[in-house]
Amino acid sequence: MSTARSSFPPVPTLEFQLKSPSVWPKFSPRLGQLSVTRPGHDTPENRGGKVELLTPGLMASTTRGVIPHLTRDNVRRTPCVKWVHVPFESFLQVDPPIPTLQKSSYPLHTFLGFPPAQHLVSLSLRDPADGREMPPNGKLFAAAHSSRGARKVTCPAYRSYITATRPDIVFSMSDIPFNSPPHSQKRISKSIERSAQWLMSIFTPPNAPLVTEFQDRPTAGLASESISLAIQRLNVFVHMVGGIQPAARSAFAAALLEPLEPKEKQLVQLATLDEGVSGYVFDLVPIRVALVAERAETTASTRHPYHPSLSEVNGTVTESLASLIRASLQDLPVTKLRLVNTAYSPHEMLRLIRDAGVDLFDTYWAQQAANWGVALDFRFPVAPDQGRKQAATEQPKKYQVGHNLYEQQFAHDFTRLTDSLLDDLEYSKRQNDSAAASLHSGKSELAICSCAACSPTWSNDPLLHSTSDDTGIELGKRESASPYTRAYIHHLLHTHEMSAHALLVMHNLTVMDAFMCEVRAVLQRDHDLNSHSGSHGQGMATGSNALPGANGATFFATEVARFEQMYDDGLQVLAEAKVCWAEVDLARGKGRLARERAKASGA
């Protein structure tokens, strides 16, 4: 019997623990902790360590392997970014894909500059925000989009990319149609069948010999000669397919739970497919497209970059999304991660947490807001007196969740980007101010936006290019700098300067992280209240999604309602900013000289 020791370092261990008692209603909001533990290694880039994330939480979107507009040192300046999601398809423009050539224990992390000690990197084939029309998938391949056109990707090929790049988490290849809906019954059935089959192939190590015994998860430093093959159990997430048909979604879930045939069982060393799955993914783009087509209201936006119209993101749509998510998850274990891609507003995120117990969201919309010059600025929970002020006015106009910094009103506005959060300097000032301290019992009511735009820091650790360079600096002493102002960013946006977007991305990601912190804090209050109260069975018995409380309402549900009342869920500010951005880009961006010349000759 051959001793085949794994030639790769072991896959990091993914653990997800729910804080909330699992006896609570299946789709109620829950608190959790996710951790990825890396086995110790000798390479400095992979010196043991754990990356931990609390849920509900966030993952950052990337294009072509980078967080748009952020250099690696700016990613370091934004420590709230932990989980980074990488769609692989952009690398398919050459063969073999470049990341597979990186020599490292964690090639994808190293190639893209996301150190394993700080970041969790997940990989999918397709970009979840890419809804453009694609050639149809086949039985054995999915169509992926690279900058040199569509590529057919087979399971073995995808598997080889995973093996070569070693992401922490892998999204299985799925058959999601990207052509105009509605999709026929036959097409949906195919989608279910293929996605299950492709999931199976992810679990199949390439060229795996048959093993006769069920192996435990391998640990580092295996030396035992009695184990014939250490099966590397990847951390796999699966897209929940089934389009907009609840029955189809249930059918896919059933396929995951179906006991495997003996041969299959032997091959993948799993009793069911679901056993090998660590998380469930919901890509909202194709779902929205299908929902809108069904209502035959308008053609959904499949333009790229993805920017849904108002009719695609309102409350009714979110309700449909939540019910589709529940249809998929009804029979599946509650203990696994629920991840939603391209939720398009804080409202939608809150509703999906409330109605479907979603754990993770990508920050696509917040990053896109930065592309268009919007600095996010909102409070959750809504301030106590903010609500009262609103009620007092006759026709309360909803607040926007951010500021379109293109607007003229900001040209002379020398305040920081947010009203809802403080900057570091002001926070310190308030702490030192004794009068304020006594008023607020030494605690500031507002949290800090610690981003590099609102709370920039001088490192006092510059590169020294000659031996006489360092005079006059207290080396290494970090100092707070004044926040970048709305007036400055307004100026940068109008002069087509790219640093505007770098600052706004760092800011928006930080605001989103602060938002999730507050969401967890409110959920914690519900958690604490209900872990002290008596029976939890009521919720289950009545079948309601609400936790037991005075009148069935939870702190969280109340705060979500107040938030919805206060802030516009149509994200008007984003639509307006996009128009401004397009104007400046036309006047100052690529192709401007040609346009000016044409205008001059035409005039």
Next chain:
Amino acid sequence: MHFEVLAQCSTTKARISRMVITLLPTFMPVGTQAAIKGLTSQQMEDFGITLILNNTYHLNLRPGLKVLGEAGGAHLFQGWRKNLLTDSGGFQLVSLSQFTKITEDGALFASPFTGEPTLLTPEESISIQHTIGADIIMQLDDVVPSLTTGPRVEEATHRSIRWLDRCIAQHESKGQAKQNLFAIIQGGLDSKLRDICLDEMIKRKQSVAGYAIGGLSGGEAKGDCSSTCIARCTSKLPVDRPRYAMGVGFAEDLLVCVALGVDMADCVFPTRTARFGVALTFTGPLNLRLSRYSHDMDPIDIACPCPACQSGTSRALLHHNIGLETATAHAVTQHNVVFQARLMGAARDAILKGEFPGYLRSFFRTYYGETGYPRWVVDALQSVGVDLLEGIQDPKITNDDGKKWDYAQ
């Protein structure tokens, strides 16, 4: 203004000095519109940069003086706490010449955005620079393209002297002590005119904190022209004033200028070429768009301390993304800014240690050894006592300007 020479190279005319908080010789990156494109002030400071340039003409248009005044000046506006230099708008007379008409009064600009006319007088230029609040401000000079010949050049030379006087008057009556006015020597490529300008402007030495050598970098030939011209200027300019070569950015030009006694220079080249995918190295530029880099897993320069190279950003990744991701333009920009700083930092160390000729020889051997030494570089350095070709068997000499490029193979 605080300026002291710390050490002098015993062979060439190079010296190491301190000007306010900046050590010279140095290269100044250009942040035209109150930002180094794509980068924040924190990043620039972390790269070890202490002096950057902002552009008066552009800042006057956008964001405008009202905003800058309300912000408390350009430093506070862009969050930059080190030194700032503003040029007067003189260069835009040349670069945006289709929009300008020069008179004795000043320059009449038509705004490229609105067509609205603005008269930029020497007084107005200084006044604007006062509001911007840079540590070093430049006189408004009458700039002609360096290849221009004829009476226009003479007119511009004399006018620049008259405009210097008007700038001095404005600055001394309205300005603050912490802002330091530099004069700009004009005269084109005509040595007689340059001498006239030098003599006159040196007479104003007590009212002037430094001298710039302007009107070059307009496409003139390197050898007989710009480096000769610079040598002539530096030989006459007082040693107790910094010398600033305007619009010089290529590595070879910078080092020759330093050897000729220049202390500082600015240019958009390193940052602009970065955005077009060209990374600067000690062996020459890398055009990352070329397919030869598509599988190159090495960083631009393994010894470079910039964040891109330090984190091992591969040429392959840069190649994959250049022109498609702003983050990649920023990464190459960071690298090029740091490259320029390293080039000048090493020069400073060499001058301080009395090893500058050796630095020149070793830099140019790495840079031009394979492709050939341009004659103008050899001659210029010969003129200050450095024999680049010493000890080299069969040196390769070229007669071109020595501008290095990275060609597809």
